[in-house]
Amino acid sequence: MGKTVLVIEDEPNIIEAIGFILSRDGWRVATHSNGVDAVEAVRARAPDLVILDVMLPGRSGYDILRDLRAGEGTSDLPVLLLTARGQTKDREMAESYGASRFMTKPFSNAEVLEAVRDLAGG
């Protein structure tokens, strides 16, 4: 049985596309599309990996990440952070909050796949 990835992203068509390629690659894909209760969603689904958008309705991805890192059981969870701004500052911020990997929109399917495989393997 494949591993589970939780995609937290508010853009339905990105969810659909990422969901499609990851399923084809053998992943079970769960999705969540708002920031407010994202931390609860992670706890409830206990995925092997999280893809987290920084700009979510209700709550910033950075805040969610911080809570995950501070929370029991999710402190080591691989998190791939998605952002629309690739400035060095954002990258540094992502690292300081404990992102396992950082990816700037727009990205290619191959990049996502590679990142997810790396993170799940490592």
Add this chain to the structure above:
Amino acid sequence: MARPTLTGSRIRERRALRGMRQAELARRAGISASYLNLIEHNRRRIGGKLLLDIAAALDVEPSLLSEGAEAALIATLREAAADRAEAGAEADAVEELAGRFPGWAALVAAQHRAIEGLERTLEVLTDRLTHDPHLAASMHEVLSTVTAIHSTASILVETKEIEPEWRDRFHRNINEDSQRLAEGAQRLVSELEAGQRRQDTLGAPQDEVERFLAARGFHLPELEAGGGATPAEVIAEAGEALSSTAAREMAQGILARYAEDAARLAVGPVTEAAAETLDPGWLAARFGVGPGAMMRRLASLPPEAAATLGGPFGLVACDASGTFTFRRPLPGFPLPRFGAACPLWPLFQALSRPMIPLRQRLRLASRAEGWFVTHAVAEPVGVVQAGREPLFEAHMLIVPDRDESEEGLRRVGVTCRICPRAECRGRREPSIMAESAAAG
């Protein structure tokens, strides 16, 4: 080592123009011809009464002879050299450049100012891209939509066997997304254009206000008692001189204060009293106002009145963060524009000793000439209330000093980068002046 100064060369030039012999000028100025010769060859510094006497003998304005008129230009040239240190501008020759090629020097200075302005604009724009929430949201939406289209299109192209339902769905998604992208891009463009329209606020509104006040000689008769105008009317009258909203708002604050000061402190009585003792603390007590208000008043007297007191006077005010809120520079006492000033200024000392008026004689380290008496004080702004932290602001009145003795003199700079003092406990950043001195 005496820094080269041009005053001597100018005296020589002026004397030659009048066809006056060195001995004659020396006699009229009450000095020996050999001393005058040293002065004319820039081997002796000159200022104060002797400069005034020589100017009188030559029948010219003292400022024409002194470096004062050029001080601002030279300071700007030094800043320009410091900003592009890699160009290797000969810092030692800055006075010579300004004296021999005033037009070129003015051009360099003007370009430096323009570059500074552009850099600031750029900073504001970058700031806007980072902090403007609307712009950031539009940008994020466009990029997200692009990501969705990119991702979906690749799936359609790269997936060999794709179920018809999925294919149809992805086609639909791309169609939807491309429409959203078109709208998002349009919104982004209109937001960027809105930023462009706001461009007049991107320059420094402080500069605009200062230029406006300087053009009026920092004195506004229509706001004096019985002048008959309100600050709002003065601003409306200013038209293009105060073009940005921010500048108009800042001017409103400054002019309202001006009107308030003017109502309490009429020009006549203040000038008369100041002729007795030019001490803002004493004058303030006499007129029942705060020393800061008195300093503002002294720095906004009509030019004729100020001249009888040895003025005009410079004034700089700052808030508790050290940021300038008001600047009236003097020709010989340039005030830094965007960069921070010398921490040794009594202005900042006053902030750590609130309510205590500080009188301090200063000599500007980067100037060949320039003796000043400064009066500084920090006072709370507005009403002081229990349970509320007061906000302080400091004022420093700058009075040109005729006395050139060393007594009680503190050497300060304008700003670190152009300050030649090698050993300074207040130094924040290296100076190109110090470097060039070490190299020479």
